[in-house]
Amino acid sequence: MTECNPAEDESKSAQILWKAGKFSWNLDDRALVMAILNVTPDSFSDGGLHLDLFDTLAAAYRFIEEGADILDVGGESTRPGAVEVGSDDEISRVIPVIKKLVSSETVPVSIDTCKAEVAAAGLAAGATIVNDVTGLRDPAMIDVCVGSDCGIVVMHMQGNPRTMQNSPTYEDVVSELGSFFEERFETLVSAGIESERIVFDPGIGFGKSLSHNLELLNRVEDYRVHDRPILMGLSRKSLIGQLLGDPAMSRREFPTQALTALTRQRGAMIHRVHQVREVVQVLRMTEAVMGS
Secondary structure, three states: OOOOOOOOOHHHHHHOOEEEOOEEEOOOOOOEEEEEEEOOOOOOOOOOOOOOHHHHHHHHHHHHHHOOOEEEEEOOOOOOOOOOOOHHHHHHHHHHHHHHHHHHOOOOEEEEOOOHHHHHHHHHHOOOEEEEOOOOOOHHHHHHHHOOOOEEEEEOOOOOOOOOOOOOOOOOHHHHHHHHHHHHHHHHHHHOOOHHHEEEEOOOOOOOOHHHHHHHHHOHHHHOOOOOOEEEOOOOOHHHHHHHOOOOHHHOHHHHHHHHHHHHHHOOOEEEEOOHHHHHHHHHHHHHHHHO
């Protein structure tokens, strides 16, 4: 497990690349693993697996044992065509899980939501990261984050989950992502959010065609802004089935691991995944070779 240190440790402040409440990470040469914990009935890969609190906590503890650095708890599916969930329902799904996790574990918890009310409730319950697939476009979400010291994941998405895969179009996907990240960085920092709290996610599969996704996977450093870390969420994504001509979700793990190694080499330092142990091993082996 990657070491988490109190952010107030001034002796290591020069190395800190990402801050999230009392946690901080030096991401110079060791990538983080963010484990996906969806408390939803309809997520594309694991919908319905973690609806029972006991099962959810059992999965979370297994992820921690396998080496997860962060647990990302979500209560609304963002798969293409997903039905929107009301804030009250989303809160009722995620808050009991977050409270249990933060009361008994030292691994930080992330709240995966695009709703300011849900983010605020998650932070109040003890989460230390807000993971927003809409890139904090809602000013209310910015206000929630300004009032906290949470870490922030800013994702790019063209359209919304219900429409994003209806003919996504870009003149230059890498340039447009870079411009979006630059604008978001300036907006958030101007609002009062410390730059070291921000990381960016290109949103693989969110309003992108197969060719767009492949270009983004290959050119990670070209859309990185202000030396902020890149989070890569490509676990079990449909692009794998498209490339291999195999729609079976159960056969997407090995390709996920291959893409994880590739994007780690390209500079992605946070990896959001469903299967933890294998990805941790892939990252450590890749980093051993890179460091040799």
